[in-house]
Amino acid sequence: DGTSNKIRLLEQSPALEGQFSHFVESTDWQAVTQSHQEKTEQDVLRALSKDKLDVDDFAALISPAAEPYLLEMVAKSERLTLQRFGNTLSLFAPLYLSNTCANECTYCGFSMSNAIKRLTLNETQVGKEVAAIKSKGFDHILLVTGETNKVSMPYFERMIPLIKPHFSQLSMEVQPLDASEYKQLQGIGLDGVLVYQETYRRKTYLEHHLRGNKSNFNYRLDAPDRIGQAGIHKIGLGVLLGLEDWRTDSVMMAHHLRHLQKRYWRSRFSVAFPRIRPCEGGIVPKSIISDRQLVQLIAAWRLFDRDLEMSLSTRESPEFRHHAVRMGFTTMSAESKTQPGGYADDSQEALEQFEISDERPVAEIMAMIREQGREVVWKDWDPALSHV
Numbered sequence: 001d002g003t004s005n006k007i008r009l010l011e012q013s014p015a016l017e018g019q020f021s022h023f024v025e026s027t028d029w030q031a032v033t034q035s036h037q038e039k040t041e042q043d044v045l046r047a048l049s050k051d052k053l054d055v056d057d058f059a060a061l062i063s064p065a066a067e068p069y070l071l072e073m074v075a076k077s078e079r080l081t082l083q084r085f086g087n088t089l090s091l092f093a094p095l096y097l098s099n100t101c102a103n104e105c106t107y108c109g110f111s112m113s114n115a116i117k118r119l120t121l122n123e124t125q126v127g128k129e130v131a132a133i134k135s136k137g138f139d140h141i142l143l144v145t146g147e148t149n150k151v152s153m154p155y156f157e158r159m160i161p162l163i164k165p166h167f168s169q170l171s172m173e174v175q176p177l178d179a180s181e182y183k184q185l186q187g188i189g190l191d192g193v194l195v196y197q198e199t200y201r202r203k204t205y206l207e208h209h210l211r212g213n214k215s216n217f218n219y220r221l222d223a224p225d226r227i228g229q230a231g232i233h234k235i236g237l238g239v240l241l242g243l244e245d246w247r248t249d250s251v252m253m254a255h256h257l258r259h260l261q262k263r264y265w266r267s268r269f270s271v272a273f274p275r276i277r278p279c280e281g282g283i284v285p286k287s288i289i290s291d292r293q294l295v296q297l298i299a300a301w302r303l304f305d306r307d308l309e310m311s312l313s314t315r316e317s318p319e320f321r322h323h324a325v326r327m328g329f330t331t332m333s334a335e336s337k338t339q340p341g342g343y344a345d346d347s348q349e350a351l352e353q354f355e356i357s358d359e360r361p362v363a364e365i366m367a368m369i370r371e372q373g374r375e376v377v378w379k380d381w382d383p384a385l386s387h388v
C-alpha cells in the first residue's frame with residue numbers, strides 16, 4: 001500500500017545534491033574532529049574579536065583552547081542576547097500526544113521493545129491537556145509524539161485545528177515528513193518544526209537507531225531542508241549531547257545551520273542542547289559534557305549567531321537552569337510532563353519519555369527568571385517590535 005511504498009522509498013533516501021546529506025557524505029568526520037582539536041589561543045582570540053563568525057571560529061570557541069576565556073565568552077553572550085532580544089524569555093510547554101513508537105532508539109523510553117503502557121490521546125483527552133496547559137498561562141505549545149503510522153498526517157490534521165486556536169505559536173517535534181506534508185500542516189496552523197539529528201555521524205547514528213524509519217539517516221538529515229522548502233516560519237536543530245564527540249557534532253550542526261540560513265533566509269532558526277538523561281534501557285554516554293563545557297557551548301552558539309533562538313529544557317537541573325538563564329537563552333520549557341495526558345492527570349509516570357530534572361511549578365520558574373533580571377513573555381519575541 002501507499003505507506004509501505006513510502007517506507008521503501010525512505011529506506012533508499014540517497015544523499016541529494018544541494019541538501020545537507022550531500023555535505024555530510026562528502027565531509028570526513030575525523031577531519032572535522034581535528035579542526036577543533038588543533039585550535040590555538042590565537043584562533044580563540046581572533047574569534048572573540050570578530051562580529052561575524054564562521055564555522056571555524058565557532059570550532060575555536062568550543063575547543064579546549066577557549067576554556068581560559070569562558071568568563072569573557074559568557075559576558076559577551078549575555079550582552080549580545082540582551083541587545084538582540086531584550087531582557088525577556090518566553091516559556092513553552094511540550095504536549096506529548098502519543099508515546100506509541102515503531103522505532104528502536106537506544107536512549108529513549110518510548111522505544112518499541114520497551115514494555116510500557118502506550119497511549120495516544122483522543123480529541124477529548126487533548127482538550128483536557130490543552131485546558132490544563134492554558135490554565136498555567138502558556139501561549140506557546142510544542143506537540144511531541146513517537147513515530148508510528150498511528151500518529152502521522154491524518155492524526156496531525158485532526159489535532160492541530162483543535163489545539164492551534166488556543167495558542168499563538170504551535171510547533172511540532174514528530175516524525176520527519178515530506179515537504180508537501182509540512183506545507184499542508186502550515187495551512188492549518190503549524191508555525192515551527194524541530195527535528196533533532198541526535199548525531200551527525202552516520203556510523204554512530206545507526207548504532208543507536210536500530211529499527212524503524214528513524215534508522216534512515218539521510219531522510220532525517222534532510223528534513224530541515226524540506227521544512228525550509230515548505231516555508232515554515234521556524235526550524236529547530238539539535239544533537240543529543242553524549243552520543244558522539246559533543247564538539248564534532250556541534251561543529252557539524254553549525255555547518256547545518258549555515259547551510260539552511262543560506263537557502264531559507266525567510267525562516268528563523270532555533271537550537272537546543274539536550275544531554276542524555278536516564279530512561280528505560282538507558283545508555284552510557286560516549287562523550288560526557290560537563291556543566292562548565294555546556295556553558296562554553298551555549299556561549300559559543302550565541303557568539304556564532306546573535307539572531308538564533310536558543311532553548312533550555314527541563315532536562316537540566318534547577319541549579320543549572322538558574323545560572324544559565326542570563327546567558328543566551330530565548331525560550332525555556334517549564335513544568336513539563338513527558339507522558340501523554342500528564343498535565344490533566346500526572347499519576348501516570350510509567351508513560352513518560354525521560355525523567356525531567358527541573359520539576360518546579362511555573363510560578364517558581366517565573367520567580368527564578370525575574371531574580372536573574374529577566375522578564376517572562378508569554379508570546380514569542382516579535383522582531384518587528386524590536387525598535388519599540
Ligand code: SF4
Pocket residue numbers: 101102103104105108109110111112145146147214
Ligand atoms: Fe521513538 Fe523518538 Fe523515542 Fe526514538 S526517540 S524511540 S523515535 S519517541
